Amino acid sequence: MAEKLKCNACFAHSKKDIRIEERELVYTSNDIVVKVEAGGICGSDIHYYQEGHAGLSVLKHPMVIGHEFVGKIYKAPIDSKLKVGQKVAINPSQPCNKCDFCLAGKQNECPNMRFMGSAQFNPHVHGGFSEYVVVSEEQCFPYDSSISPQIMAFSEPTTVAIHAINVAGSLVGKKVLVMGAGPIGGLIIAAAKASGAVEIIASDISERCQKIALEMGAHKAISPLDKEIFNEFSKDKGYFDVTFEACGAAAAIESTVAVTRANGIVVQVGMGASPVQYPVAQMLAKELTWKGSFRFIDEFGIAVKWLEQGLIDPRPLISSEYRYQDVEQALITATDKNISSKVIVTFFE
Ligand SMILES: [Zn+2]
Ligand SMILES: [Zn+2]
Known part of the structure; x- marks a missing residue:
């Protein structure tokens, strides 16, 4: 049976038009719902905001941006290994796992890849800059709760x-x-x-x-x-x-x-x-x-472990932090490379 959840998210509408708007998530008892805690702004997010497209991917309808994000399990199926409240890093890549590239273990070349926060396909695949997101179990990588969400928000670029x-x-x-x-x-x-x-x-x-x-x-x-x-x-x-x-x-x-x-x-x-x-x-x-070298294949779990163990400490790269309500200012700041490396957006209450 389908359930519904209303929450706020950062929607890129077109060039220089980003809005905090309410969305309704629809999910079933088999889905994972994650309460997002923090995310990092990446080049493609900046391009969607500043130019209305990232390379050949053009915004054709409002899209939730963000593909570097982490959160906490809000809902999980009863038979899931994931537990409510557990902290998870989210792998934004959703390869088809059926095509020749996927079957050969080269999922980053999958022509049917549904990458979160990407306008490559129409309808676009919404991203993670949303108070809640619906993802699959395979996308969730639990991590040690002693590590800050701001650090684990680097899991995708570390991958x-x-x-x-x-x-x-x-x-x-x-x-x-x-x-x-x-x-x-x-x-x-x-x-x-x-x-x-x-x-x-x-x-x-x-x-x-x-x-x-x-x-x-x-x-x-x-x-x-x-x-x-x-x-x-x-x-x-x-x-x-x-x-x-x-x-x-x-x-x-x-x-x-x-x-x-x-x-x-x-x-x-x-x-x-x-x-x-x-x-x-x-x-x-x-x-x-x-x-x-394009995106990644199966390295996501390694990145989570390396960040957890402190083998990679990304903190020197954090240049500023904004609440999601101020995402437009966060994007403007992230665009200025004289002052910004990685700009973090948080979703804490
Ligand atoms: Zn990125
Ligand atoms: Zn594929």
Whole structure:
């Protein structure tokens, strides 16, 4: 039998139009209802608010934003392993588990993927910036209640970082460069350290982000504008075994080829918007591998454990916190990269 629950949520209507509105959730006794506690604002949320679309996903009707969020179990089926009141991180990805990619264990390539807070399909899939959400049991990852929801709100971007490490392969004993020290770059730094890299250098134009990179575990933070350092790293067929490009700027992508060692790996995590003058001749002469990394596969549970154990401490990345009623101000603040890394939105009473 269907039950109903009214609650408030953050609906993106169109460009620069976000509203707190009441919604009615309909669920059955087989569903999991989660009372949301906190969430993180991600690039796509900012794009929906500032531009009315995120890449090719265009808002066609009001959509609840947010795909990085955690909460408490409010209702669970009697035979569920989940208990009311238990704290859970929510995996926002809902692959079809039927297509060739899903069956091959590559759910991040699922063409039928229903990702929460994404306008890719019409009707859109509502996100987690809502007082309550209905999810499936498989999406719920219980976590230790001594960990703050603000920390566990990093479970989704941490999963993205761990997936990027898995794309690179073993980092044990490797020299690593992370280009771009925003939230994803910062989490890649911490994940690379946890994965055995012996030298991690971060590159970011912003001094604020360089400082955060050091707090996240980088041994050194440099500016991409420092030509001298980059020339040094480019000598003798390059320096880094693995380069993570988490910035997406054309100049950054182009520079990966010079600084990565012959036979090394470049993992592309940053979404580049502009066309790139890629140094093909140098890339082939060095036999580099350029690999894309997109979302994640089965790394969500690992991210929850690493955050729980403190193997990754995301706190240096938290730049401010807002109540969901102030989500518009939170989005405006998150857009300003001079002051913001990860902006947290809370749903506490
Ligand atoms: Zn995200
Ligand atoms: Zn699929």
